[in-house]
Amino acid sequence: MEPKGMLIDLTKCMGCRSCQVACKQWNNLPTTSTSFNPDWSNPPGLSANTWTRLDFHLSEEGDDLKWRFVKQQCMHCDEPACESACFVHALTKTPEGPVVYNADICVGCRYCMVACPFSIPKYQWEARFPKVQKCDLCAGRQAAGLQPACAAACPSGAIKFGGRAALLEEAWGRIRGSNGKYVKRVFGEKEVGGTSVLYLSDVQFEKLGFPAEITAEPLPQYTWKALSKIPAVLVGWGGFLVFMTWYSRRRSQLEEKQKAVQG
Amino acid sequence: MNREVLELASGKITFRMNPFRVVLLLLTSLFAVVTIYRLAAGLGATTNLSDRWPWGLWIFMDVKLGVALAAGGFTTAALYYVFGWRELKPIVKPAILTAWIGYVLVAVGLLIDLGRWYNFWRPIFFWGYHSVMFELFWCVLLYTIVLTAEFGPTVFARLRWEGWEKTLKALTLPLVISGILLSTLHQSSLGSLYILMPGKLNHLWWTMLLPLNYFLTAVAVGPAMVTVESYLSARAYRRRFELDIMQPLAKFTAGTLVIYLVVKIADLVYRKELGALFAGTREGNMFLLEMAIGVIIPVIMYLLPGIRKTSGGVVTAASLVIVGVILNRFNVVFTGMTRALGGSYFPSWMELSMTLGLISLGVLAYSFFVENFGVFEEAAAPEAVASPPIVMRPAQRTMAKGAS
Numbered sequence: 308m309e310p311k312g313m314l315i316d317l318t319k320c321m322g323c324r325s326c327q328v329a330c331k332q333w334n335n336l337p338t339t340s341t342s343f344n345p346d347w348s349n350p351p352g353l354s355a356n357t358w359t360r361l362d363f364h365l366s367e368e369g370d371d372l373k374w375r376f377v378k379q380q381c382m383h384c385d386e387p388a389c390e391s392a393c394f395v396h397a398l399t400k401t402p403e404g405p406v407v408y409n410a411d412i413c414v415g416c417r418y419c420m421v422a423c424p425f426s427i428p429k430y431q432w433e434a435r436f437p438k439v440q441k442c443d444l445c446a447g448r449q450a451a452g453l454q455p456a457c458a459a460a461c462p463s464g465a466i467k468f469g470g471r472a473a474l475l476e477e478a479w480g481r482i483r484g485s486n487g488k489y490v491k492r493v494f495g496e497k498e499v500g501g502t503s504v505l506y507l508s509d510v511q512f513e514k515l516g517f518p519a520e521i522t523a524e525p526l527p528q529y530t531w532k533a534l535s536k537i538p539a540v541l542v543g544w545g546g547f548l549v550f551m552t553w554y555s556r557r558r559s560q561l562e563e564k565q566k567a568v569q570g
Numbered sequence: 571m572n573r574e575v576l577e578l579a580s581g582k583i584t585f586r587m588n589p590f591r592v593v594l595l596l597l598t599s600l601f602a603v604v605t606i607y608r609l610a611a612g613l614g615a616t617t618n619l620s621d622r623w624p625w626g627l628w629i630f631m632d633v634k635l636g637v638a639l640a641a642g643g644f645t646t647a648a649l650y651y652v653f654g655w656r657e658l659k660p661i662v663k664p665a666i667l668t669a670w671i672g673y674v675l676v677a678v679g680l681l682i683d684l685g686r687w688y689n690f691w692r693p694i695f696f697w698g699y700h701s702v703m704f705e706l707f708w709c710v711l712l713y714t715i716v717l718t719a720e721f722g723p724t725v726f727a728r729l730r731w732e733g734w735e736k737t738l739k740a741l742t743l744p745l746v747i748s749g750i751l752l753s754t755l756h757q758s759s760l761g762s763l764y765i766l767m768p769g770k771l772n773h774l775w776w777t778m779l780l781p782l783n784y785f786l787t788a789v790a791v792g793p794a795m796v797t798v799e800s801y802l803s804a805r806a807y808r809r810r811f812e813l814d815i816m817q818p819l820a821k822f823t824a825g826t827l828v829i830y831l832v833v834k835i836a837d838l839v840y841r842k843e844l845g846a847l848f849a850g851t852r853e854g855n856m857f858l859l860e861m862a863i864g865v866i867i868p869v870i871m872y873l874l875p876g877i878r879k880t881s882g883g884v885v886t887a888a889s890l891v892i893v894g895v896i897l898n899r900f901n902v903v904f905t906g907m908t909r910a911l912g913g914s915y916f917p918s919w920m921e922l923s924m925t926l927g928l929i930s931l932g933v934l935a936y937s938f939f940v941e942n943f944g945v946f947e948e949a950a951a952p953e954a955v956a957s958p959p960i961v962m963r964p965a966q967r968t969m970a971k972g973a974s
Contacts, residue, residue, distance in 0.1 A: 354621060391766065392702075392766060393698050393703075394701040394704035394706075394707055395689075397698075412689065412696050414687075414689045414690060414692055414693070415684045415687065415689070416683075416684060416685075417685065421625055422766045426621075426622075429621045432612070432613060432614030432619065433612065433614040434612055436685065436686045437614075527700060529778070530700070530701075530765050532778065533702070533762045533778070533780075533781050544754060548652050548747050548750055549747060551653055552651060552652045552743060554654075555653055555654025556654070
């Protein structure tokens with residue numbers, strides 16, 4: 308099956324938060340009491356009960372003030388750090404795109420939370436046996452032929468659901484046809500090896516809270532460079548240790564013999 | 571013959587109380603109560619962990635430091651059995667004992683930190699082999715079994731289970747070598763855990779050489795721990811402190827630290843991060859502090875015979891090496907991640923009391939085994955000509971009596 312994805316065009320978002328509400332409704336997530344926030348974002352951050360939210364940014368370019376609203380949720384990396392971090396494989400990247408979580412085998416080590424380059428997975432801290440919680444790109448809706456709840460709810464067309472390859476093509480088409488309105492970058496095309504969620508913006512991504520230093524190499528490959536050396540270390544270091552054990556025993560035997568001869 | 575030797579011969583197991591031990595026992599009981607509460611109520615009710623800081627005191631102390639500071643077991647075993655440093659014989663048993671207790675405590679600490687702890691056995695059947703945590707889980711599990719087998723003969727000798735004792739003794743060398751291999755893997759893995767976070771961990775610490783750095787510091791701190799432990803137990807049991815044995819260990823640690831220093835500097839130069847070191851930031855300053863206290867000062871102290879050949883000198887230098895490793899792990903878990911994670915974290919009283927209780931349990935277990943299982947038999951031997959065969963026993967009785 309062709310991997311699906313989501314294209315989020317920040318220039319089209321008007322900050323209505325329909326996506327936030329739709330996500331809560333579809334996933335039956337309890338609401339969070341809101342409070343005044345200097346940047347107008349609410350709730351103040353993603354949590355076990357808030358899988359997507361708009362992060363409000365007031366960006367200044369010369370005399371021009373622009374409000375930009377960045378929809379945050381799981382990026383659904385093609386090679387997810389969280390999946391590689393999980394030592395029971397409770398997090399998996401499905402061929403359809405979503406990164407999904409199996410709570411039954413989760414041990415609760417929280418390495419996925421530390422590992423995620425976007426700090427997306429959240430924890431049910433108040434629960435006796437907490438689950439890791441995050442957006443699953445509405446894998447259940449997708450299986451039933453529906454688009455994710457947030458994309459279905461968006462009134463301005465800022466969120467577009469579809470095949471990732473086609474969305475990527477469309478994104479570059481929008482950049483080319485915009486007379487330089489957009490930043491010449493599709494965030495998610497190459498970042499950490501590519502993600503299912505793609506972003507277009509007319510403001511530098513770094514100014515909108517996107518990670519400034521982000522590698523194009525899939526993060527699991529870093530780990531693999533270390534882990535794949537284990538067999539060689541076992542054989543080489545193990546062989547050396549066995550040899551040294553033999554060598555030092557032999558040496559002490561010879562020394563004792565010599566002592567016996569001299570004595 | 572005094573009463574203790576008779577008791578030892580008659581097979582009676584004893585554990586005398588004194589005020590210090592009562593305090594330790596109270597802390598251990600507190601640990602037990604809080605643990606039960608934590609397992610029943612969850613992490614949010616007991617810890618100050620948060621979505622920003624999913625890892626805190628327990629991962630830092632009970633796991634990262636616990637494993638690093640228990641490195642005395644595999645380093646001593648390697649030097650004695652594999653590299654034939656015969657003079658280390660008296661400290662092999664105590665070093666293995668400390669490592670064994672250390673790893674059992676690490677396992678307990680890790681279990682308590684798991685959100686869904688009843689699933690702890692899952693990695694045995696669900697192989698997330700692409701995770702460093704998977705390797706860590708298996709190595710720590712197997713190494714704890716290996717250490718149990720390594721210390722087994724001492725326990726079985728005391729219990730007069732001669733068949734078991736002989737079997738395990740015959741397996742000593744394979745056990746030791748597999749123990750060193752497992753230690754090499756998981757000591758380095760504790761560093762490899764953070765290879766996955768190049769965008770989060772400050773680049774003073776984030777490097778592909780994290781596993782090598784962790785391994786080298788473990789190898790350096792192992793003998794330093796042995797030195798400090800020997801000194802403390804010598805004082806507690808009025809034994810002679812084995813200053814002579816600590817000399818080769820001190821030189822070994824100094825050598826390892828010099829290699830570590832060269833690797834660290836070369837790595838920073840290669841990755842062009844040397845400038846960040848002297849930028850005056852909190853990260854840069856903490857890095858400098860860690861290297862000064864844990865590497866440069868102790869190396870100088872170790873290399874000066876005037877300092878190394880005194881009890882105070884060698885123990886101070888070893889303590890600095892330990893503080894250096896504590897700082898290093900602290901910097902990786904906290905200092906280097908602060909900028910990326912934001913917010914702040916300080917452990918709750920329950921987190922603190924559980925860590926404290928776990929350490930108290932370790933000290934009690936150490937005393938129990940030392941007093942009942944002849945761990946220091948070889949240590950007493952050099953003085954056998956001048957003193958009664960079991961030097962520590964009468965002194966220990968005096969101390970226990972004096973305190974009670």
